[in-house]
Amino acid sequence: MDSEQFRFWRKSLGYTQAEAAEALGLKKPTITLYERGSRHGDGRPVVIPKSIEIACGAMWERRFLPARSAEEADRAAKWLDIVSPETVTRVKRVRIDGPIDVLSIKGPLDVMNRFKTFANAAGHMSYWAAIDDLLKHAGH
Numbered sequence: 001m002d003s004e005q006f007r008f009w010r011k012s013l014g015y016t017q018a019e020a021a022e023a024l025g026l027k028k029p030t031i032t033l034y035e036r037g038s039r040h041g042d043g044r045p046v047v048i049p050k051s052i053e054i055a056c057g058a059m060w061e062r063r064f065l066p067a068r069s070a071e072e073a074d075r076a077a078k079w080l081d082i083v084s085p086e087t088v089t090r091v092k093r094v095r096i097d098g099p100i101d102v103l104s105i106k107g108p109l110d111v112m113n114r115f116k117t118f119a120n121a122a123g124h125m126s127y128w129a130a131i132d133d134l135l136k137h138a139g140h
Contacts, residue, residue, distance in 0.1 A: 001053040003037030003046070009056045010035070013063055024055055025106070 001009075010020045010031070017031040024031075033039070033046050119130035 001048045001056065003035050003048075006048055006056070007035045009060060013059065023059065024052060026052075 010017070013020075015023065017035070018028050020026075021028045021031045034048050034052075036046070038045050115127075115130070118134075119127055122130060122133060
């Protein structure tokens with residue numbers, strides 16, 4: 001992926017540079033650097049990492065291509081070695097009434113899957129209930 005392709009990707013999804021940075025887990029100056037294609041000081045070319053190229057492709061496909069079957073998505077993810085082979089059953093969560101806060105976290109996939117499995121097995125209808133249960137168990 002070169003700088004022109006990267007800029008096209010960002011604009012086709014309707015992202016600002018800041019939004020693209022957030023979506024990819026990068027800082028905005030990195031997005032600017034990718035789009036410029038070279039460093040300011042010495043003019044050295046900037047190489048967009050393959051992992052970023054794959055993430056961009058996945059985000060673009062999710063937006064513009066028809067949904068695929070879960071099995072096909074799982075095979076592709078396993079082939080790319082980007083997900084845990086553990087299967088986690090998703091359950092419908094309930095809405096929380098009253099004041100809420102949003103917590104966006106990133107973590108190792110195996111830990112996240114273990115937490116989701118715990119929440120589902122314990123019969124919690126929200127992740128917040130599962131977190132509350134874990135905190136009570138830990139004495140907090």
